[in-house]
Amino acid sequence: MKRLALALSFAASALAQPRPIVIKAARLIDGRGGAMIAPAMVVVQGNRIQSVDGPAPANAETIDLGDVTLMPGLIDAHVHLLLQGDVTTEDYDKQIFKESLAYRALRASRAAKIGLEHGFTTMRDLETEGAMYTDVDVKRAIDEGVIPGPRLFVSTRAMSVTGGYGPSGYAPEISFPMGVQIVDGPDEARKAVREQIAHGADWIKVYADRSYFLQPDGTLSSIPTFTREEMKAVVDEAHRLRHKVAAHAMARPGIENALLAGVDTIEHGISIQDDLLDLMVKNGVYLCPTLTVTEFVAPGRAAEGRAIWAKIPEFHRDSFARAVKKGVKIAFGTDVGGFPWDGPNEAQEFGYMTRFGMTPMQSIESATRVAAQLLDQPDLGVVATGKLADLVAVPGNPLQDIKVMERVSFVMKDGAVVVRK
Numbered sequence: 001m002k003r004l005a006l007a008l009s010f011a012a013s014a015l016a017q018p019r020p021i022v023i024k025a026a027r028l029i030d031g032r033g034g035a036m037i038a039p040a041m042v043v044v045q046g047n048r049i050q051s052v053d054g055p056a057p058a059n060a061e062t063i064d065l066g067d068v069t070l071m072p073g074l075i076d077a078h079v080h081l082l083l084q085g086d087v088t089t090e091d092y093d094k095q096i097f098k099e100s101l102a103y104r105a106l107r108a109s110r111a112a113k114i115g116l117e118h119g120f121t122t123m124r125d126l127e128t129e130g131a132m133y134t135d136v137d138v139k140r141a142i143d144e145g146v147i148p149g150p151r152l153f154v155s156t157r158a159m160s161v162t163g164g165y166g167p168s169g170y171a172p173e174i175s176f177p178m179g180v181q182i183v184d185g186p187d188e189a190r191k192a193v194r195e196q197i198a199h200g201a202d203w204i205k206v207y208a209d210r211s212y213f214l215q216p217d218g219t220l221s222s223i224p225t226f227t228r229e230e231m232k233a234v235v236d237e238a239h240r241l242r243h244k245v246a247a248h249a250m251a252r253p254g255i256e257n258a259l260l261a262g263v264d265t266i267e268h269g270i271s272i273q274d275d276l277l278d279l280m281v282k283n284g285v286y287l288c289p290t291l292t293v294t295e296f297v298a299p300g301r302a303a304e305g306r307a308i309w310a311k312i313p314e315f316h317r318d319s320f321a322r323a324v325k326k327g328v329k330i331a332f333g334t335d336v337g338g339f340p341w342d343g344p345n346e347a348q349e350f351g352y353m354t355r356f357g358m359t360p361m362q363s364i365e366s367a368t369r370v371a372a373q374l375l376d377q378p379d380l381g382v383v384a385t386g387k388l389a390d391l392v393a394v395p396g397n398p399l400q401d402i403k404v405m406e407r408v409s410f411v412m413k414d415g416a417v418v419v420r421k
């Protein structure tokens with residue numbers, strides 16, 4: 001009887017085995033650092049890559065994509081699915097005060113679909129901006145096939161200190177939801193890390209600085225949020241629980257504090273002095289630059305009266321160029337959500353990266369292999385035998401025209417075709 005059950009289960013699994021898919025393309029960037037492969041043939045079985053340039057199985061279904069460049073599914077390592085643009089303070093407060101969590105979740109599900117259709121099969125979501133643990137639900141809905149979207153790594157509520165985050169400027173007697181979890185003191189910091197991880201956070205996100213200003217010598221500075229002791233408590237507790245820490249840090253007070261506390265990634269890094277870049281290289285800390293959001297929000301914020309934003313893009317471009325030269329590990333991130341999901345395609349980041357110092361190949365690797373390394377996901381970010389079948393194609397050759405990254409024509413996630421134009 002037992003043997004019969006075993007035989008039946010074998011038969012069932014053979015029947016359930018989907019037909020292999022052979023994907024043909026004029027070119028392939030496999031994300032492993034080598035040259036472009038042309039032409040290319042990738043065989044997918046189930047949700048895995050069975051072979052690259054191997055023989056086509058006899059029973060395979062063939063998808064011939066023609067004059068395209070195939071590459072690993074793209075990874076955006078800095079997004080906010082629960083945010084729909086916040087150029088001005090008013091844009092932000094409106095979402096926190098006038099949109100229920102249910103409504104925000106509905107908008108997030110639309111954002112997830114847009115991002116996936118742009119070729120981003122994986123995203124690290126770096127906080128819900130007041131929407132509590134809704135990112136954990138969005139991730140679950142995607143994983144369970146309820147809504148289409150990328151595979152997600154989420155960080156739930158993020159953290160700052162009293163006075164360190166919005167909404168702000170309202171009467172002290174009014175209580176309202178904050179855009180982050182407010183923690184003061186090392187004990188509260190540890191407790192918040194435990195709470196967020198208990199509720200499903202994959203990453204811990206901290207805001208290391210705020211309120212940017214120019215010093216008399218012309219350098220960009222900021223006000224740090226956490227004390228070194230608080231920041232160390234966050235990082236130590238997160239690492240103790242085997243989770244990593246991403247720090248929003250724009251200028252020296254925040255960046256230095258975050259690096260000395262041992263964070264794993266620096267987000268934005270608008271103005272990073274050379275000695276801090278050297279420290280990032282030495283400690284293997286990733287930079288997630290988010291050039292797109294800076295270019296998008298700066299004019300609106302400057303017009304709103306925050307004059308420093310007129311200068312911020314210049315600092316950002318300069319720091320990015322020096323980080324590339326020094327060999328800092330740079331993972332692609334856009335901060336989409338900080339600009340509207342249905343606004344500029346977040347793949348514009350490739351254009352900015354190449355304009356400010358990377359080669360087209362470096363920019364593509366930052367959105368594939370390097371971002372997968374940041375996420376500790378060796379099965380993502382490369383096209384190779386045994387890896388997860390996340391693939392995208394763009395028309396023509398992105399090494400000749402990086403703008404084609406904004407015109408993704410084919411997306412496969414986990415072995416399933418989700419876009420084919």
Ligand SMILES: [Zn+2]
Pocket residue numbers: 078079080126335338
């Ligand atoms: Zn962000």
